[in-house]
Structure formats: C-alpha cells, structure tokens
Amino acid sequence: xxxxxxxxxxxxxxxxxxxxxxxxxxxxxxxxxxxxxxxxxxxxxxxxxxxxxxxxxxxxxxxxxxxxxxxxxxxxxxxxxxxxxxxxxxxxxxxxxxxxxxxxxxxxxxxxxxxxxxxxxxxxxxxxxxxxxxxxxxxxxxxxxxxxxxxxxxxxxxxxxxxxxxxxxxxxxxxxxxxxxxxxxxxxxxxxxxxxxxxxxxxxxxxxxxxxxxxxxxxxxxxxxxxxxxxxxxxxxxxxxxxxxxxxxxxxxxxxxxxxxxxxxxxxxxxxxxxxxxxxxxxxxxxxxxxxxxxxxxxxxxxxxx
Amino acid sequence: xxxxxxxxxxxxxxxxxxxxxxxxxxxxxxxxxxxxxxxxxxxxxxxxxxxxxxxxxxxxxxxxxxxxxxxxxxxxxxxxxxxxxxxxxxxxxxxxxxxxxxxxxxxxxxxxxxxxxxxxxxxxxxxxxxxxxxxxxxxxxxxxxxxxxxxxxxxxxxxxxxxxxxxxxxxxxxxxxxxxxxxxxxxxxxxxxxxxxxxxxxxxxxxxxxxxxxxxxxxxxxxxxxxxxxxxxxxxxxxxxxxxxxxxxxxxxxxxxxxxxxxxxxxxxxxxx
Numbered sequence: 001x002x003x004x005x006x007x008x009x010x011x012x013x014x015x016x017x018x019x020x021x022x023x024x025x026x027x028x029x030x031x032x033x034x035x036x037x038x039x040x041x042x043x044x045x046x047x048x049x050x051x052x053x054x055x056x057x058x059x060x061x062x063x064x065x066x067x068x069x070x071x072x073x074x075x076x077x078x079x080x081x082x083x084x085x086x087x088x089x090x091x092x093x094x095x096x097x098x099x100x101x102x103x104x105x106x107x108x109x110x111x112x113x114x115x116x117x118x119x120x121x122x123x124x125x126x127x128x129x130x131x132x133x134x135x136x137x138x139x140x141x142x143x144x145x146x147x148x149x150x151x152x153x154x155x156x157x158x159x160x161x162x163x164x165x166x167x168x169x170x171x172x173x174x175x176x177x178x179x180x181x182x183x184x185x186x187x188x189x190x191x192x193x194x195x196x197x198x199x200x201x202x203x204x205x206x207x208x209x210x211x212x213x214x215x216x217x218x219x220x221x222x223x224x225x226x227x228x229x230x231x232x233x234x235x236x237x238x239x240x241x242x243x244x245x246x247x248x249x250x251x252x253x254x255x256x257x258x259x260x261x262x263x264x265x266x267x268x269x270x271x272x273x274x275x276x277x278x279x280x281x282x283x284x285x286x287x288x289x290x291x292x293x294x295x296x297x298x299x300x301x302x303x304x305x306x
Numbered sequence: 307x308x309x310x311x312x313x314x315x316x317x318x319x320x321x322x323x324x325x326x327x328x329x330x331x332x333x334x335x336x337x338x339x340x341x342x343x344x345x346x347x348x349x350x351x352x353x354x355x356x357x358x359x360x361x362x363x364x365x366x367x368x369x370x371x372x373x374x375x376x377x378x379x380x381x382x383x384x385x386x387x388x389x390x391x392x393x394x395x396x397x398x399x400x401x402x403x404x405x406x407x408x409x410x411x412x413x414x415x416x417x418x419x420x421x422x423x424x425x426x427x428x429x430x431x432x433x434x435x436x437x438x439x440x441x442x443x444x445x446x447x448x449x450x451x452x453x454x455x456x457x458x459x460x461x462x463x464x465x466x467x468x469x470x471x472x473x474x475x476x477x478x479x480x481x482x483x484x485x486x487x488x489x490x491x492x493x494x495x496x497x498x499x500x501x502x503x504x505x506x507x508x509x510x511x512x513x514x515x516x517x518x519x520x521x522x523x524x525x526x527x528x529x530x531x532x533x534x535x536x537x538x539x540x541x542x543x544x545x546x547x548x549x550x551x552x553x554x555x556x557x558x559x560x561x562x563x564x565x566x567x568x569x570x571x572x573x574x575x576x577x578x579x
C-alpha cells in the first residue's frame with residue numbers, strides 16, 4: 001500500500017440504542033480503488049458520511065490527508081474531494097450546465113471547465129436542458145460530473161452506477177480507470193458485486209456496523225476457501241469415464257446436460273482433478289475453471305455467525 | 307471550520323435569489339404589493355365615506371394593516387422550507403460535502419431570500435410610492451420611505467423565524483404547520499391575548515410592563531414604529547395609549563426589530579450543528 005490517505009481509528013456511530021457503525025479501523029492508501037460492500041443497513045453509507053465529515057462520529061477519529069474530517073482545516077481538504085451520494089438529489093430548476101456552475105463556484109473551480117466535464121460524462125448535448133427533464137441515468141452522469149469538478153484527488157462514490165444503462169456503466173468504469181491511472185484515490189460502494197470484483201484493489205465487507213473482512217478479492221476468496229466451479233465437456237457416451245474420475249477424487253454432486261457436466265471442486269483438489277481429466281484423453285473435450293465470484297464470497301461471509 | 311468565507315455565502319444567496327426571480331416569485335409578490343397598496347391608498351378611507359388620495363399619515367395607517375397581515379405570511383411561506391426541503395430531498399448532504407460551513411449555507415439562504423423579499427417589497431410598494439409622490443408631494447415620500455423600510459424589516463423578522471423553523475422541523479409538512487401557527491400567533495392571537503390580559507386584570511396590570519410585552523411581537527413593533535410619528539394615526543389605535551412615548555424612539559424600535567432578525571437566526575445556527 002502507498003501513503004495512507006484515509007485513516008479511520010475506532011470509529012463508532014450510535015443512533016439511540018443502535019450502533020450503525022461499531023468500532024471500525026481502516027486505512028486506505030493514496031491511489032487505491034477501494035470497495036465497501038455489505039448488505040443494506042450494514043453501515044456503509046453511515047461510514048461514508050462520517051468520512052466526508054457529514055456526520056460526527058460518536059467515538060474514534062477519521063483523518064483524511066492527515067486532517068481530522070471535522071477539524072478546522074478540513075475545508076481545504078474538501079476542495080480536493082469529490083462525492084457522489086447514493087440518493088442523488090439535484091436542483092430540478094437548473095440546467096445541467098448551471099448545476100455544474102453552481103457547484104464549481106462552491107468548490108472554487110473555474111466555470112469554463114464545466115462544459116468539458118459534461119462532454120466527458122456524455123451530457124454535452126443536454127447541457128442546456130433543465131435537470132427536471134433528465135432521466136435517472138442522466139442525473140447520475142451529472143452527479144458524477146459534479147464529483148469530478150476540480151480534478152479531485154479523492155473520490156467517494158456511493159452506488160455510482162445506480163440508474164445507468166449497460167453502456168453507461170462501461171463508460172463510467174472507463175473513466176474510473178483513467179482516474180485511477182492518474183493517481184486518484186477512489187472509495188466506492190456497490191450492490192452489484194460483479195461490477196467491482198475485477199476493478200477494486202481491496203475491499204471491506206461490512207456487517208452490523210463492523211468490518212467483517214478486509215483484503216483483496218483473491219485473499220477474501222482464499223480466506224473463505226470456497227470451492228471452484230468447473231464446467232467439463234465430454235465426448236458423447238463417455239459420461240461414465242468422467243463420473244469415474246470424479247468418484248475417485250470424491251467430487252460431486254454433478255449436473256449433466258447436453259454433454260456438459262457442472263460441479264464444484266475444492267482448491268486443494270484442483271490440480272489432481274486437472275491431471276486426472278487430462279489423463280482421460282479424448283473423452284474430455286474442454287475444461288472451464290471458475291473462481292468463486294465476489295457474490296459467492298459475500299454470501300459465504302453472510303452465512304457465517306457474526 | 308475556520309473563518310467565514312463570504313464568497314460561499316454569496317454563491318448560496320445568489321442561487322436562492324435567482325431561483326425566486328426565475329420562478330417569478332418576486333414579480334408575483336411585487337405585483338400583489340403594488341395592487342394592494344394602490345387600492346388601499348385610494349379606497350382606504352371608504353369606511354369614513356371618502357375615497358381618493360388623501361394625506362400620507364392615513365394612507366400609511368391603512369397600509370400598516372395590510373402589511374401586518376400580508377408580509378409575515380409571505381416571509382414565512384418563502385422561508386419555512388429553506389433547509390428542511392434540502393434535507394428532505396437529499397441535496398443537503400451534497401451541499402455539505404462542499405467546502406462550505408453550515409453557517410455559511412444558513413446565512414446564504416437567508417441573504418438570498420431576504421434579497422428576493424427586499425426587491426419585491428421595494429418594487430411593489432415603490433411603484434405605489436411613485437404615484438403617491440406625484441399626488442401628495444415629496445414630504446409624503448419621506449414618510450412613505452420609512453414605512454417601506456420598516457415593512458422590509460418586518461419581512462426579515464418573519465423570514466428569520468421561518469429559517470429557524472426550517473432548521474428545527476423534521477419535515478416540510480411540520481415546518482409548514484409551524485409556520486402557519488406562528489403567523490396565527492403573532493398576527494391574530496398575540497394582541498388579543500394582551501388585550502384580554504388587560505381586561506382580566508381589571509386595570510391592575512402594571513402598564514410599564516406592557517411595552518415590553520409589545521416588543522415581544524415584531525408586528526407590534528412595526529405597528530408602533532409606523533403610528534407613533536403621526537398624531538392623526540395614533541388616535542386610530544387603542545394600543546397607542548399604552549405605549550410610552552419615550553420608548554417610541556424609531557432607533558430603539560428599529561433595534562428591537564434587528565434583534566428579532568438576529569435572534570431566530572442565532573437559534574437556527576445553534577441547532578443546525
């Protein structure tokens with residue numbers, strides 16, 4: 001990890017008798033693309049808001065760039081932070097360009113940078129259109145453009161692909177990749193785990209206000225020791241050979257359909273299985289090995305007793 | 307956060323002001339003020355069997371009644387959702403994520419709305435004032451200018467109360483209820499309560515204490531500010547007899563109105579943390 005940009009120490013947030021965030025310790029390095037995942041009510045958005053200084057912590061401390069987020073000097077840090085909230089609400093009576101002008105003035109950013117930002121998120125053609133006439137996807141793009149005002153060094157994106165169509169999602173992650181190459185630190189949450197599993201450097205899985213797991217996607221997979229998913233195509237009439245191989249290794253159950261067998265295999269038995277299948281010669285036509293998805297990992301953790 | 311950045315206040319104020327210009331709120335209120343002011347100035351003495359442009363004292367006395375009803379209502383409607391609407395819509399978080407303090411947001415909102423109220427009040431009553439100047443001369447215009455200024459101060463008092471409500475209320479519905487209740491209390495109920503107090507006490511109430519009670523209502527301060535300069539008008543108001551002339555200093559009354567602008571804003575700032 002590179003320099004620490006965000007430091008969270010023993011942070012708690014209590015609402016009456018409920019601990020929305022309960023003792024979180026976390027460090028995020030400069031230039032990282034960090035994912036925050038968890039079920040609804042796990043405390044992600046509350047932690048997000050505390051990182052932005054929108055909510056005071058009941059206990060603990062959060063520092064960004066060495067500054068306490070609710071401290072006197074945090075105003076300057078805010079100028080280099082972009083934020084896209086989960087429930088994005090913009091001003092319906094303003095046009096897209098006027099919206100960016102308004103936030104640009106608050107951030108102290110030159111207004112002449114706004115048209116280029118609208119172009120970047122694909123809204124150049126709708127710059128003069130009132131936000132009330134924008135679709136949900138267009139609002140989300142405008143919100144993203146707003147977050148990018150002033151070339152921020154740190155981006156907080158809460159469910160950033162909400163309402164975007166597949167093309168919009170691809171475009172969003174393309175821009176995110178560019179930003180990451182430029183050294184921007186990005187913290188994002190998403191319920192669409194398939195979207196982020198290939199993109200985040202590290203992630204934290206939150207549950208009941210705590211961090212249940214923290215690391216790279218691969219390290220979380222390994223920690224869970226979830227089985228690999230295999231798809232094996234076999235020559236017609238040779239299903240028995242395949243079953244014999246699997247029985248030898250104690251693998252099963254197997255679903256077979258149209259010459260393709262689907263089953264799971266532990267990581268420890270993977271090499272032995274591959275060797276046995278290769279030894280089976282022309283009976284086996286193809287083998288696909290799939291790592292457990294982030295969704296599998298997430299569900300695996302969800303089944304654990306807290 | 308460190309010191310106040312007036313530029314940030316200006317950005318918020320500018321947006322609030324432009325929003326009211328754009329949705330024609332300023333134009334609508336200015337038109338209402340102009341029409342009412344002209345109608346009342348011309349027909350205000352119809353009950354006494356006369357119509358037409360008469361002396362400025364009586365015209366202002368008639369307009370005072372209009373302003374006491376209308377201006378607080380308009381100011382409360384304008385400001386009651388200034389903060390709570392942002393909170394309810396979800397845009398407050400985005401705003402607060404910018405390099406701006408809560409106090410700057412609050413002051414920006416107040417300033418922008420005050421600007422809209424000021425333009426509507428001055429333009430609305432100003433147009434009527436031009437006609438009065440033509441009909442009644444420049445001395446009348448001086449008195450009328452004082453009246454317009456005090457009407458603006460009254461609007462700021464209630465705008466400040468409205469902004470306070472917008473911070474304290476949990477949602478817009480409750481904020482609107484509280485705003486209406488405030489209007490009823492200060493405009494309709496308060497003076498009745500005072501008069502009732504006088505009657506119930508059968509004259510035993512210390513009248514020295516009475517002016518203090520009047521100062522607790524911005525509409526009463528406005529009324530006193532506008533009627534004490536004119537002997538003709540004083541006779542029209544029963545309350546004038548219980549207000550000592552020494553306390554009827556325009557600067558003192560003006561200061562009391564300024565207090566009514568600052569105090570609710572102070573409470574709003576405290577609670578908006």
